Amino acid sequence: MVTARTPLPTPLEERLLELAGAVPDPELPVVTLAELGVLRGLQMSGPGRVEVELTPTYTGCPAVEAMAADIERVLRDEGIPEVEVRTVLAPAWSTDDITPEGRRKLAEFGVAPPRVSDPGGPVPVSLGIRCPHCGSTDTTLLSRFSSTACKALRRCEACREPFDHFKEL
Amino acid sequence: MKQAPAHVPATAGAVPAAAALALGDDALVLSHRLAEWAGNAPVLEEEVALTNIALDLLGQARFLLSLVGDEDELAYLREERAFRNVQLVEQPNGDFAHTIARQLFFSTYQELLFGRLAAGDGPFAPLAGKAVKEVTYHRDHAEHWTLRLGDGTEESHRRMQTALDALWRYTGELFEPVEGLEVDVTALRDAWLTLITKTVRQATLELPTGPQAGAWTAGAGRQGLHTEPFGRMIAEMQHLHRSHPGASW
Numbered sequence: 001m002v003t004a005r006t007p008l009p010t011p012l013e014e015r016l017l018e019l020a021g022a023v024p025d026p027e028l029p030v031v032t033l034a035e036l037g038v039l040r041g042l043q044m045s046g047p048g049r050v051e052v053e054l055t056p057t058y059t060g061c062p063a064v065e066a067m068a069a070d071i072e073r074v075l076r077d078e079g080i081p082e083v084e085v086r087t088v089l090a091p092a093w094s095t096d097d098i099t100p101e102g103r104r105k106l107a108e109f110g111v112a113p114p115r116v117s118d119p120g121g122p123v124p125v126s127l128g129i130r131c132p133h134c135g136s137t138d139t140t141l142l143s144r145f146s147s148t149a150c151k152a153l154r155r156c157e158a159c160r161e162p163f164d165h166f167k168e169l
Numbered sequence: 170m171k172q173a174p175a176h177v178p179a180t181a182g183a184v185p186a187a188a189a190l191a192l193g194d195d196a197l198v199l200s201h202r203l204a205e206w207a208g209n210a211p212v213l214e215e216e217v218a219l220t221n222i223a224l225d226l227l228g229q230a231r232f233l234l235s236l237v238g239d240e241d242e243l244a245y246l247r248e249e250r251a252f253r254n255v256q257l258v259e260q261p262n263g264d265f266a267h268t269i270a271r272q273l274f275f276s277t278y279q280e281l282l283f284g285r286l287a288a289g290d291g292p293f294a295p296l297a298g299k300a301v302k303e304v305t306y307h308r309d310h311a312e313h314w315t316l317r318l319g320d321g322t323e324e325s326h327r328r329m330q331t332a333l334d335a336l337w338r339y340t341g342e343l344f345e346p347v348e349g350l351e352v353d354v355t356a357l358r359d360a361w362l363t364l365i366t367k368t369v370r371q372a373t374l375e376l377p378t379g380p381q382a383g384a385w386t387a388g389a390g391r392q393g394l395h396t397e398p399f400g401r402m403i404a405e406m407q408h409l410h411r412s413h414p415g416a417s418w
Contacts, residue, residue: 028199056228056299057195058224058225058228058303059225059227059229059232059296059299059300059303060224060225060226060227060228060229060231061224087297088295088300089295089296090230090294090295090298090299091298092295092298092299092302093299094302134193142214143214143215143217143218143219144218144306144309144310144313145214145217145221145222145306145310146217147217148221149221149224149303153214153217167304167306169302
């Protein structure tokens with residue numbers, strides 16, 4: 001767990017974390033893993049050995065394997081021969097973990113970013129989602145599930161374009 | 170399911186294998202049933218929705234079965250009687266209304282169960298805390314369709330009612346005790362019934378009046394006794410793996 005990690009990160013760990021965090025998401029390559037908030041920690045566990053903690057956006061997210069492979073490749077290229085990527089589930093990832101920069105990039109890419117959830121939990125409401133193309137808030141839900149589990153499909157009533165919405169979790 | 174990622178659960182203490190198998194098999198079997206809609210759903214949006222739900226369930230199954238042993242061996246090499254899922258999840262997709270009724274009954278139960286598990290500190294808490302948020306969307310999806318079909322046309326109303334009635338006899342098993350589970354599932358029944366009643370009434374449908382268990386269904390799935398369609402389902406699910414042992418791509 002992150003809380004159990006008392007020693008401060010070394011400069012090497014900081015650099016490796018930055019490299020791992022800069023890996024693009026395999027399905028939404030406009031955002032990095034750090035911006036998506038799925039990178040939980042990185043620790044040198046011995047000379048030439050590093051442990052990385054990754055959390056999936058969704059329990060069944062198939063992109064986790066691609067993310068792990070990309071992190072391993074990037075860190076090996078940096079001269080770390082042994083890279084172990086572990087998947088952790090708790091605390092559960094939330095769309096609130098996406099950074100402001102990540103949200104901005106999603107919108108620019110044409111995916112309406114998730115709204116910051118209220119403390120009550122994920123309540124699927126249909127109000128106030130802005131069209132990433134024209135900016136109108138007059139949008140309707142077409143389907144709760146879209147091209148990936150983390151997105152819902154909506155349509156803008158102003159410009160008539162369909163768009164993906166990264167739904168709140 | 171080749172190349173399993175390091176789904177190494179960071180949990181302390183012994184894992185109750187029977188409970189992990191029961192919950193894992195529920196997720197695996199329902200995931201497979203929902204995936205059967207790929208290429209067959211009435212509209213594209215629903216095909217995508219049902220298979221997305223299937224993927225969430227597959228994620229649950231992989232985590233839970235990995236707590237017990239090798240996920241591939243457990244999924245593909247066990248015989249029918251070694252599966253511990255409730256009979257509800259193995260019931261065939263039927264028409265779209267049957268699939269929605271099955272989803273409504275199961276996702277409502279799973280949301281309640283995972284909510285309780287997430288609040289505890291047992292070995293299932295990390296998964297339950299993660300999955301309960303996804304299951305909220307599954308239930309939301311099932312509820313909306315129950316309303317649309319029940320309060321839709323005469324035909325959709327009739328089909329939805331038929332589906333609720335047909336699957337009702339499998340709902341009692343959801344509340345049979347699960348060995349090794351820290352949550353008393355029997356105690357979930359009242360909350361489940363309240364939620365189901367509310368949705369069913371709102372959809373202008375009738376709550377089924379028949380028994381919630383047949384003579385042969387009371388807790389049978391958890392003991393490895395399954396209904397006839399399950400044999401055919403796992404034959405298809407396991408066929409490729411058994412025909413090509415150890416194959417990968």
